[in-house]
Amino acid sequence: MPDISAFKPEILAPAGNKESFLAAVDAGADAIYCGLKHFSARMEADNFALRDLSRLQGLAQKHGTRTYVALNTLIKPNELDQAGRLLDQLTRYVHPDALIVQDPAALKLARQAGFTGELHFSTLANIGLASALPSVLALGADRVVLPRELTVDEIKTLDTACPDALDLEVFVHGALCYAVSGRCYWSSYLGGKSGLRGRCVQPCRRIYTAGGPPQRLFSCQDLGLDILTKALLEAPRVKAWKIEGRKKGPHYVTYTVRAYALLRDNPLDPQAKKEAVDLLDQALSRPTTHYSFLPQRPHPPVTPDQSTASGGYLGRLQAKNTKIQLRPHKALLPQDLLRIGYEDEPGHRIYKVSKYIPKGGLLTIQGRNTEKQKGMSVFLIDRREPELVQRLKKMDQEFQAEPAPEITPSSFTPTLPGTRTQAGRPSLVRVYRNLPPGKTGKTPGLWVQPKPPRGISSTRYSHIWWWLPPVLWPEEERLWQETIDRLLARGAKRFVLNAPWQVGFFNDSEDLMLWAGPFCNLANALALESMVELGFSGAFASPELAGPDLLALPGQSPLPMGLVLGGAWPFCLSRVQPPHLEPGQRVTSPKKEISWTKRYGPTTWHYPNWDLDLYKHQRELEQAGYTLFAHLYEPRPKSAPRPHRTSTFNWDLQLL
The missing domain is CATH 3.20.20.70 (Aldolase class I)
Structure with a gap:
């Protein structure tokens, strides 16, 4: 040791x-x-x-x-x-x-x-x-x-x-986050505010219903x-x-x-x-958890029966005559910041304390719309102790003594890779969890699973596009290496890797066709050039991009380009299976949006109950240079009703 x-x-x-x-x-x-x-x-x-x-x-x-x-x-x-x-x-x-x-x-x-x-x-x-x-x-x-x-x-x-x-x-x-970092599209799929762009609106923190009372089922x-x-x-x-x-x-x-x-x-x-x-x-902080740090004693980070609000709980607002008041559980200092309610509650606000309030004393909340705040929980989210204020004042004096540079505009122009002519007749890969009987197209796709696939003849292995999951965990790395080696031994040639780093599973890729998958979040020419350096033969664009960006990318790419055209695109992937929620169980948001989860190995896939559908733009995309399209099939649970809409993701939006 x-x-x-x-x-x-x-x-x-x-x-x-x-x-x-x-x-x-x-x-x-x-x-x-x-x-x-x-x-x-x-x-x-x-x-x-x-x-x-x-x-x-x-x-x-x-x-x-x-x-x-x-x-x-x-x-x-x-x-x-x-x-x-x-x-x-x-x-x-x-x-x-x-x-x-x-x-x-x-x-x-x-x-x-x-x-x-x-x-x-x-x-x-x-x-x-x-x-x-x-x-x-x-x-x-x-x-x-x-x-x-x-x-x-x-x-x-x-x-x-x-x-x-x-x-x-x-x-x-x-x-x-409930979701694995870099594998969350929830906020973006609901309206263009992308977590990958720093704009997440935290839909996982909201209240949901799943066969019981409304709870914060995914808030960590x-x-x-x-x-x-x-x-x-x-x-x-x-x-x-x-x-x-x-x-x-x-x-x-x-x-x-x-x-x-x-x-x-x-x-x-x-x-x-x-x-x-x-x-x-x-x-x-919020209440804290060790999460999965100790594998023999994991702590679930999602606790629907407990508060996951940040800050120190101070009590609830009470109404007295026309005033809204709080008797805090601890003393309050001038300049303390309080959060009234949760961010998704009507009447939510941030309130700054103006004077000292002793523990159990009386704080009268001033401002508009206080009527909506009766009964709301109040949390201390930041404070300025006198000692901290003095230390910050001293540090600020040092800061003020630092010279300020005169910032001039930059004339920098990046060096971009050469583009590749997108040749070949466009094709569609239908990607399944298990190959169904009947027609699946000339080159079907199949999500790779550790257990050997059934009913596939040895001659078909080289024609299938084998899709690796977007998240793999160290505890299963050896198992996945053995799985990939078995596929290679049986003649598999075409792989879609949903993290660039999965190339580490392939020691010799000269005879293989490795494509960087849509979960690699590739969105520009220089990122695609990095995929060339890692040995990829082609790459899928991130479907999170807006329409003009998707149409522009093939003309800038050093690799052949693909795109997910339709099917089940997940809100996110997580290592958490929320308590009180069975896989496949129907989940309803406050806006009546329905979703459900599936568990594959140690990873939870969280799906909206409506599919991605960019088929009406297929001709434009082909003209832009895309040569490979994919449709992702996912068995819908019995609890999920027939969907009444589809999504174009951010095609018609400006991705923020």
Whole structure:
């Protein structure tokens, strides 16, 4: 066993605004991650302008704190110039220590712009297999942010397999998504606000009905590894403990950074552990869970019977005459921020406290529409203790002393790959879970499953398109390698990989046709060029794109292009099977939208009860250059009624 005192992973703090950035530096964070006004996966955070971020980076350097900038969104076909110019200015004026990216195009743009710092693949890139790490390194990444869903055993497996030139980063605290990062289209499918673009409206946090009372069936608690982080000190390639929370205030940042620094620096000290846990209890998180970190003792992150509201619960609003009042369960300080109700409730609002209110004292809520707020729960979501205010004031004075650069426009133009003439007659692949009897087309598709498929003659293996799932977990990696090897031995030649990193399963791909699948989230020419470098023969565009983007992409692509034309496109994939919800059970949203889940292995697929349908645009797409189309079939459960509509996804929208 490694000497746990020998490893000092950095405490990586979030910052969504200047105050939180200053609080992270003051609290002793080793590194801070933040975003700009564009291309950030947390667009609802305040984020930073280049001028201010340059000054904050200067201040952080003087305190020995590293700065990481997240440009971790999907980049659309017409955004490469804009993203490149931003990276050029970021390189010249901010000089961050690292960039956090989701889209492989961002790696290429960064190097073209002269950026010499580290490049980190975001958890949105969904990299969680040991066999994936060499491919990641080949594209030029320096670090991988691992999925939140991994167990400590899986993290240690990746640690052992990690090349020396690559680092790993693990989330230890903060919000959890029901969906696997990078595999959620729920918000986008409902109306163009994409999680891959930092615009998620969090439909998983809403109330749903499934054969019982309305509940928050998919709303997760926060991750909180607290004292369990000791086990991560046995994984030397894990170079950073990451705290989620770019929408959080300086109070949260201060308390979480100090807590995890104590746990890292004093892993064997009971008093330090007690102090750290006390700090985390005061951090104003949601209720926390260890999730699946301990495989022998997993904690379900979805608890419909309990509140998953962020912040400290203070009580419920009471009506007295014409006033709405609160007797808080704890004392309130001036400048405390309260959240009244949940975000999807009528009357929800953020309220700032103007004066000290003792525990059990009386706070009268001022403002309009207070009538709607009777009985609503109130939560403390941020506060400004006098000591914190003074420390932030001192840090701000240092910030004000930093020189502000004069930002000039960038003339950067990215170098794009050569395009490939899209030749060949377009074809349609019908993709099934199990091949049905009768006609399936000349070249059917089949989702690969660990168990051998039945009723397929050896001569057909080379004609089938074998589709790998969008998410595979380390615990099943050996099983999937054996499955793929068995298919290859029987003559399989055509594979659709739904994560770029699945190329690690194929040692020799010269005689194979490997296509990057639609779940690879490919949306621009430079991302497609990266697929060429990994050995792909063709690529599916992300169907999340708007119509003009989809029509533009084949003319810019170095690879033959495909697109999912219709069928069952999932809201998301998850490692969670929500309690009180059976697979196939009908789920109804407040807007009467019906959905259901299916469980395949350890992964839950969550489907809307209406299909994707782009067939009326097929002729346009063929003229644009697409040569391969797919229709995804999914057996509909008996509980699901006959659908009365279809979706064109974002074809008619401007993808935000």
